[in-house]
Amino acid sequence: MAFTVVVGLGKSGIGAARLMHNQGQSVAVIEQEDGPEHRLCANQLQKQGIQVELGCPLEISSFVPWRNSLSAVVVGPGIPWDHPTLTALRRGGIQVRGEIDLAWSALNTIPWVGITGTNGKTTVTHLLSHILQRAGIKAPMGGNMGVSAAEIALEITTERKSKPDWLIMELSSYQIESAPTLAPQIGIWTNLTPDHLERHRTLEAYGSIKRGLLERSGLAIFNGDDPYLRSYRKFPGSGLWISSEEPHSELDPVDFWIDAEGTVHMRDIGAMFTADVLAMPGVHNRQNLLLATAAAIKIGLNPAEIALGLKSFPGLPHRLEQLGLLATASVFNDSKATNYDAASVGLKAISGPVVVLAGGQIKRGDAGCWLAQLKSKACSVILYGAGAGELEVLIRYSGYIGDLHRCSDLNEAVPISVQATINHNAASLLLSPACASLDQYKDFEARGNHFRRLIQPYLLAS
Known part of the structure; x- marks a missing residue:
């Protein structure tokens, strides 16, 4: 019996396993984690007749139970296509496919x-x-x-x-x-x-x-x-x-x-x-x-x-999402701006002067356009999260002359940004991180939702 093994219990992996099982294929799922949420998910798939093995990292040894019947491995987008284990599987004649394929x-x-x-x-x-x-x-x-x-x-x-x-x-x-x-x-x-x-x-x-x-x-x-x-x-x-x-x-x-x-x-x-x-x-x-x-x-x-x-298009959350007014400033949630270029685009789109909240997990890239926008439009920049120190050095050496603050997280940063907005009579208050969220949040949506909750008490009633 030919077996296909799906790697990971993420959204893509679950969808792939259920699709192939419905097509009559023999399929199993391996997942390196073994937490309560993984056990719950595994139990649901097992009730549908899909084998799930938890605590199995992406290593050749994890495929041993199917060594005589393994014909294909399916991976979600989170797994590098050139992962050493996938390369070894290909050399062994095993087909490797993406969920989208x-x-x-x-x-x-x-x-x-x-x-x-x-x-x-x-x-x-x-x-x-x-x-x-x-x-x-x-x-x-x-x-x-x-x-x-x-x-x-x-x-x-x-x-x-x-x-x-x-x-x-x-x-x-x-x-x-x-x-x-x-x-x-x-x-x-x-x-x-x-x-x-x-x-x-x-x-x-x-x-x-x-x-x-x-x-x-x-x-x-x-x-x-x-x-x-x-x-x-x-x-x-x-x-x-x-x-x-x-x-x-x-x-x-x-x-x-x-x-x-x-x-x-x-x-x-x-x-x-x-x-x-x-x-x-x-x-x-x-x-x-x-x-x-x-x-x-x-x-x-x-x-x-x-x-x-x-x-009739209503717009999207976390993408220059206008949350309301704080004093004279429009407040925007642009949590989806997870790199310098996206953050630069958001800054260009709104009225200045702007109070900017930025930080998180630094990504590689050219920060030049973003720094130029900060110098042109930002009256105050509040940094937070794992990348705050690196961003602070980057901004200071760019020649930025506005206020610059460094905080541990959004809980600390939001009140500072509110006061800065009032002090500078800013036109906009913008969460535009220019970084990934994974240092403190599971994704950019969780980061944006947290900002929305924190800023809500300061907004004028509509």
């Missing part, structure tokens, strides 16, 4: 939109799904956020969910790397800035993974405002380009853009609607609007339908 095999008769990029991909995914469903097209979303792709496949193949018209999938570099045959009907690339270099090592390696998805896509849509992506202007195939600015000439290969008066244009149609139908601040959100609009047009919607979808 399983889902693609099960769902490739349905057209996919695959959305990738360092920043903005979650917003574009939600925005496009909302626009399509508002127009009556069944277009659920999943992948790198929300429901795992394998779980969506299970719901559709067991007819617990009707077959959709399109699947709108957010795809991380980790997922793309583990699914070399994944070929969406439409691929969207939002941008590329240094991130995840602790895993991919170089920007070139990171970019080549994302480029592979676009090369396999039936139609590729690019953000022409991104300096890195502009180098792909001679991209093979029928790519579309968007820009938040008007084309400089007829030779400029921009297909969708926004003119100086704020009107959205398509080269083949002309003026369509005004960009202010989307109530989200910042140039980056205009780019997100254009990327979603380009895909929606190609799927078959008309400009009026797209405008209605954009107008």
